[in-house]
Every structure is written in C-alpha cells, then in structure tokens.
Amino acid sequence: MRASNYFIPTLKEAPSEAEVPSHIYLVRAGFIRQLAAGLYEYLPLGLRVLRKIENIIRKHMDNAGALEVLLPILTPAELWQETGRWEVYGKELFRVEDRKGRLFALGPTHEETITDLVRKNIRSYKDLPKNFYQIQTKFRDEARPRYGLIRGREFLMKDAYSFDVSEEMAVQSYQVMRDTYKRIFDELGLDYLMVEADTGAIGGKYSHEFVVKAANGEAHIVYCENCGYAANVETAKYEFELDRPPPEEEKPLEKVYTPNVSSVEEVAQFLGVPPTKIVKTLVYILSDGRKVAVLIRGDRELNETKLINYFNVLDCRLATSEELKEMGVVEGFVGPIGLDLPVYADISVEGLHNFVVGANEKDYHYINVNIPRDFKPVEFVDFSTARGGDPCPNCKQPLKETTGLEVGHIFLLGTKYSEAMKAYFVDKDGKEKPIVMGCYGIGVSRLMAAAVEQNHDDSGIIWPESIAPFKLHILALNTKDPQITDVAEQIYKQAQEIGVEVLYDDRDISPGAKFKDADLIGIPYRIVVGKKVKEGKVELQERKTGKKEEIQIPDIPALLEKLKG
C-alpha cells in the first residue's frame, strides 16, 4: 500500500477526550476516530488490525471444531423475557422499538438467540455435540463508556456456545475452548493470565477469565507465582487459617466511651488496638428486600460479589443513613450484640478473640467481645476480598495482585438457558433432557486496545507482529531524488511479490515527519531509503528495539523472505 493513496490521518497532539495510552495512540496514529461516547469508527489501519485479530481467533475456533454462524444483532424481547434477562440485564440492555411497537434488544450477548436456533433445529443426541460461534458487533448501553475501545457501547466480540448431551461432555467442550483460548492469546502475543472468575449476569456453574495485564484494566486479580493459582478478586480465595491471629484468653466484655470515634482507623487509634482486632458491622440491603448485617475484620474489605452469590440475589447495596435510622441502627456504632438483624460473619472473624465492635449506641463500643459468648452469627462465610500478600489457597505462598483487562471469558453454563427456553434433546435412552451448554467470549475490539496498552512507548504503538496492520514500512526519505525513489519502489514491488504486507511511505513530506508517523503507527519493521543508496545501502530498523542495521541492496530479497516467514 502506498501511503500517498492510503488514509492515515495522524495527529500531533492527543485528542482532549483521550486518557489512556491505547485510546490516545489509536486516535493519534489514525486507526480509529470517535463518533460519539463509546462509538468508534475504524479507519483502514484500524480495520486491518481488527481483521488480523478476528482471523487468528477464527483459525483457532475452526481448528477446535466450532462452526461459524452470524446471528442478528436485533433480538426480540420475548426471547429475553423467556430467560428473565429482559429485567435482569437491566439498563445495560439497549432497547429499541419497531414501528408496530414490538420491542427488541440490540444483542449484548446471544445465549437466547443461539438457544432458540438450537431448540428449533436439534432434536437428538445424534445432533450433538455442537459449538457455534460468531464474530459480531455487540451493544451495551454503558452507564459510563470509557477509555476508548476498552469500554465502548458498541464493540466487536467473538462469542461461542457449546451444546452437549451431559455435563461430562460439556466439561470436555469447556476444556477444549480453554485450550483454544490459550492458543489464541499466545498467538496474539499478549501477556495474559487465565483466572478463575465469577459468572455474573451470564450465570452458570463456573468460569474462567482471560486477563491481559494492564494498568488501566478494570479486573482486579490475584495470582500465585509458585503454584499458578489465579483468580479475579471477586471470587478469589486465600488461606484463612494462616490469616488468623493466635488464640487468647477471653477477657470480660466491656462497654467503653468512644466519642465521635467510628471508623476503623479512628477506633484503632483511640483504643490503641490493631485494625485486626476491630470488627466492622455492615448493614446490607439485598435486592430481594432482605436486610442483613455482615461482620468483617477491620483490615479486610468485603466482597459484594461473594455476598450476592451467597445470598443468591441479583444485587446488594449498603443501607443508607436514612434506612439505618428507620431500622433504629446507630450509624458509625453498629455492632452485632443486640442487633435486630440476621448477623453473618466473614471467615476472618472466626476464631478472633477479645475484639472490638460497635455497641449500637452513639459514642460507645464494646471491647473484649468473644464468639459465641457474646453473640452468635448465623454462619461464617467467605465474604472478604483477597489481596496481594494473602496466603495462596493452594500452596500458601503469598499471592501477587495486579490489574488487567478482561479480554476473554468462558462459562460452563449448565442447563440454565436450555431449561428456561426448553432446549431439549432425546437421549439414547429415549428420554428428553435439557442440553448442557457453555459459552465463550472474546472482546475483539477490546483486544486491539489491550495490545496497545501492553505494547507502546513514548513515540507510539509497537504492534505485536501477529496483529500489526503491515509487517514492513518503507520510508523513501527524499521523493525528489530519483535514485531514492527508484530503490524504494523496487523494494516495494519485491515485497509485494514475495507476499510481505508492506506500507510504502512515498509522500512528499519531510523526513522527520515520516519518522514520527512511522513510530506512531508502530509497524514492526522499517526500511529507510535515504542518502546511503549512493553507497548501495538502505537501513533496516526494528520498531520494538530501535535497532538499526545497514543492508546492501542486493541482500534485500533475502531479507524480505525472512520477514515473510
């Protein structure tokens, strides 16, 4: 491709709305443009990268035996109502109405659609297993689109759905996908982790996320370098036993005056005790209306996902000041003793002795509280958020903590959708059974951003070779010098003949501008044709390392062959 015929609108300055490196560089280097909040246009360069990512995914999915389909973006509301997700998915679901008033959703995911297709067309165990996938635009009416391609309202995803006759077979399909995903992310050249994850709104029995390590990621994960344990903090466990303070002799319960002292830090300082001996009491309202008190040790953070899962509800939130008042609860001094709410305790509270809690009375705390002497929780449950330094649940070595971008998520769904939508098959024994499903997503457009987050420097993007828009960038430094343009043209033609994807900067602009653009665009290899052609030489530069090397012109075909391979 000749740059003079192409479209690469580069920008010297970062657009004011861009915050993170991937957004800044993808816009500046002419890969994407923003149309509205969370909506992006892919320019020719951007589309090339997107297609590369797609094709890598497609290749591995095909190799794994998955079958590509293309499902409509518009999905009838009735389908979503069948599974209950018309309500459950909430405001994130983009809803539209046709002229007759019939309601549709712009698909954020396609479990309902694919399950409908399968129930209408698959009857027998002989038709199974099947795995269908598509690469399709998805929609989410995000409350807050952010960070360019990382969180858009419209984005490209690969989604796949497996259908099996039994859970055993479904687990096998799941494992095939897990291995396939590893191959995909390996080939994409990204630094990623596969982590245990929560199933969220998709539901299902268990799931794994594929997380690309990135400072701007929304996924918080912990992992163990020793044994390989890795999990999203939403679901991560840690070895509680090693997190316990040593046993103590029980001291008598005492109520102490703690004027205006309510936060853990304040109480710890005021009473001269470590936060590990203070127990926070949090009052939560569950989405089914239940009100519960949850105890957790002062140094630990409660994990609302674990709470939601334990109580089997859609959502939860802390009670507001007004609600606490209505319940007769004293904000800032809440405690389990004499509280008229079911009290659940995090596992961190189990075995804790002589600790501090609020006294349900303004400006008072109890000290030397002990279980079960002073109160008894309904149950001890793992509610706390794992963090770096916690002992690994498998091997007890300290866990590491990092943030990342979730670029893939696989779920063993079980029969949640097949039962809700009556997707049954007739098994060998002649009995009708629900199909066992799995679903598997990859954020294609998000991967493009993730790759840039992980591969850039102060000058611009450094594309991994597998997804770079071109392999080779030829810079003819002075287009008025026929000797230079002749050589550059010749290399360009050779590269095309050999099959190296090449961008040829033949524009009549200053050399500096060409170098700056080339750095910004981030094509892995660069051949600079300049003054040295007089000595029969050009220069090869590697974007990643900045390494420069002089090449004799007759050696170029060999070099191109190498680049192709």
Added chain:
RNA sequence: CGGAGCGUAGCUCAGGCGGUAGAGCACUGGCAUGGGGGGCCAGAGGUCGGCGGUUCAAGUCCGCUCGCUCCGACCA
C-alpha cells in the same frame, strides 16, 4: 444514575471588563530544503454547541437544553 469540569478554526487551546474573533499546529499556493513533525512569503478557514432571556450591543451575563470528559456507583 449521583458529583464535578469543559464545549471558541480540522486539532490543541487562549480571549471572559459586554463593544469588528485570536495563537500554535494542520490545510491551500509559491520559494527554498531533504535523516527525526525544520524555514520564508501569501492565503483560506468560525451560525464562539443549541434554544431562549437581559441589553443600544452577548463568545462574554442569566435560564434551559444537548454533547464530551473526569470522579463515584455499575460493568466485559
């Protein structure tokens, strides 16, 4: 959805006291130049987000509205 900020040239931003609209970069023509966004000359480019109000006069003050961004809630 709560809180905050910002909308002026293609981009990044000044101007704010109410009185003829600015800079840098980009763009067009010309000249010179040709290894890191370089120089000189000339030029084009604006319903100052929109609607309404105050005023002799509004980019500037007031109200409403739309958009974009940030923090939070939420989320892949």
